[in-house]
Amino acid sequence: xxxxxxxxxxxxxxxxxxxxxxxxxxxxxxxxxxxxxxxxxxxxxxxxxxxxxxxxxxxxxxxxxxxxxxxxxxxxxxxxxxxxxxxxxxxxxxxxxxxxxxxxxxxxxxxxxxxxxxxxxxxxxxxxxxxxxxxxxxxxxxxxxxxxxxxxxxxxxxxxxxxxxxxxxxxxxxxxxxxxxxxxxxxxxxxxxxxxxxxxxxxxxxxxxxxxxxxxxxxxxxxxxxxxxxxxxxxxxxxxxxxxxxxxxxxxxxxxxxxxxxxxxxxxxxxxxxxxxxxxxxxxxxxxxxxxxxxxxxxxxxxxxxxxxxxxxxxxxxxxxxxxxxxxx
Numbered sequence: 313x314x315x316x317x318x319x320x321x322x323x324x325x326x327x328x329x330x331x332x333x334x335x336x337x338x339x340x341x342x343x344x345x346x347x348x349x350x351x352x353x354x355x356x357x358x359x360x361x362x363x364x365x366x367x368x369x370x371x372x373x374x375x376x377x378x379x380x381x382x383x384x385x386x387x388x389x390x391x392x393x394x395x396x397x398x399x400x401x402x403x404x405x406x407x408x409x410x411x412x413x414x415x416x417x418x419x420x421x422x423x424x425x426x427x428x429x430x431x432x433x434x435x436x437x438x439x440x441x442x443x444x445x446x447x448x449x450x451x452x453x454x455x456x457x458x459x460x461x462x463x464x465x466x467x468x469x470x471x472x473x474x475x476x477x478x479x480x481x482x483x484x485x486x487x488x489x490x491x492x493x494x495x496x497x498x499x500x501x502x503x504x505x506x507x508x509x510x511x512x513x514x515x516x517x518x519x520x521x522x523x524x525x526x527x528x529x530x531x532x533x534x535x536x537x538x539x540x541x542x543x544x545x546x547x548x549x550x551x552x553x554x555x556x557x558x559x560x561x562x563x564x565x566x567x568x569x570x571x572x573x574x575x576x577x578x579x580x581x582x583x584x585x586x587x588x589x590x591x592x593x594x595x596x597x598x599x600x601x602x603x604x605x606x607x608x609x610x611x612x613x614x615x616x617x618x619x620x621x622x623x624x625x626x627x628x629x630x631x632x633x634x635x636x637x638x639x640x641x
Contacts, residue, residue, distance in 0.1 A: 313544040316341035321390040323347040323377065323423065324397030324438075325370075326357020328499045329491075332536050333394060335362050338369045340540075347386040347397065350374040358498045377419025380426070387426035392543055393435040395423050398471075401502055402442065402464045403641045406589070409463035416467035417474065424478045427486070436542050437475040439490040439552065440468045441528070441597050450560075451600035454490070454552045461592045472552065479550045487548035489538055492556030492599045496532030496619060497626035502640040504563060505529065505620070508570050509627045514636045517579035521586035523564035528556040528598045531619035534612045541608035548607050556599020557612045573620055586639065 320337055324330040325346030337344050348356050356372055375382025377397050387393060399405070399415040420437070427435045444452050445459025460466035478484040495505040504520070504527075511518035538555035542548050561569070567580050587593070604610045614622075627634075 318342045318392060319345070319390045320392045320394065321345045321347060321386055322394045322396060323386070324395075325372075326359050327396065328358065328496075329494055329532060329535055330396045331358035331362065331498060332496070332532050333396065333539055334359065334370060335366055336536050336540065338366045344370045345386060345390060346370050346372045348372060348374055349376055349397070361498075377422060378414050380422045383419075383422040384426045384429075387423065387430055387432065389430075391433045393423065393427055393432050394438075394539060394543070395420065395435060396438045398438065399467070400464070401641060402462050402588070405462055405464035405467070407641065412463050412467040413470075417470045420471040420474055424474060424484065424486070428478060428482055428484055433485065434543060434549070435475075435484065435486040436539060437472065437486055437488040439472045439488050440465070441490060441492040441554070441556065441599065442594060443469045443472065443490070444597065446594050447596040447598065450596065451558055451598050452554070453600040454554055454603055461594055462588070485549050487542050487550070488552040489542045490552055490554045491535050491538065492528040492530050492554070492597060494530050494532050494535045496623050499532075499623075500640060501634050501636070505566070505570070505623060506627060506634075507640070508567050509574070509624055510631065510634045510636045512571055512574050512576055512578050513628060513631060515578065517581055518567065519581050519583045519586060519639070520563060520567065521582065521588065522593060523567075523580065523582055524562055525594060526560040526562050526596045526598065528558065528560050529566075529616055529619070530556055530612060531614035531622070534614055537613075538604065538608075538610050541610040545608040551603075551607065553604050553607060554599045554601055555604050555610060556601055557616075558599055558601055559616070560596065560598035561616065569616075570620060570624070573617070573624055
């Protein structure tokens with residue numbers, strides 16, 4: 313696919329992955345429309361720290377995924393839609409499940425309807441490895457059962473199934489990418505890697521939840537590459553595709569690895585208020601990325617050590633952006 317002058321919409325564009333995707337698409341020459349949630353501060357999230365020449369290339373539209381009118385305005389006249397906008401915090405979904413459902417399910421429905429009505433060439437629906445729940449077998453392929461172990465996971469399962477239903481019912485050209493745990497520069501301290509880094513840099517002890525669960529951590533540059541290749545491949549329409557490394561590490565071992573790279577030891581404390589409800593804890597996630605390699609030629613390129621080193625350097629320079637010591641629900 314030639315991205316030059318391709319009209320592209322990215323929802324959730326001001327967020328962690330969204331801002332990286334916007335930057336990459338602009339570098340490829342696409343005409344990027346960035347949809348960000350309206351706020352009275354005119355805060356465009358991480359779009360505001362992109363290089364100036366990138367910011368000048370993109371069109372920013374504010375609105376709310378739950379409002380069909382603003383979604384339709386954003387989708388009109390574009391050729392490709394990358395739908396990343398979502399309420400993503402799992403702990404917050406315990407506190408306010410309605411937000412996860414309204415934003416993720418109703419918001420996705422609004423995007424799907426607009427994509428259908430405006431006959432968009434292709435839509436990429438963003439899923440989450442959380443939809444699998446605790447692994448029943450490993451590595452996890454796309455045929456693994458879906459388990460809603462949190463309200464967030466339930467909202468993403470519903471969103472993915474809506475996308476599937478629109479493909480089967482209306483022939484909508486939608487492909488679903490299912491990233492495993494993405495990390496890297498710009499990520500909030502809500503996420504475990506950034507939470508560990510900010511605390512190690514600031515304190516002699518760090519507070520975490522459960523230390524035994526394992527995750528498959530994917531550097532954001534590789535995740536963005538997955539989005540691009542999902543859009544480029546005609547074989548992904550109607551498909552769900554995992555993007556992950558196929559390598560798992562426990563949270564406890566991850567914390568030790570981060571401390572080793574930083575060169576500082578800190579006491580690890582497991583706090584009850586950071587631990588998920590027992591039946592809701594996802595104990596193990598590790599991807600089978602065979603399908604991604606087969607359909608798109610995608611494969612991860614950045615090792616965990618290299619990705620952590622890059623992330624630590626960025627967070628170290630940007631520590632004033634974080635409210636270190638406050639638990640980000």
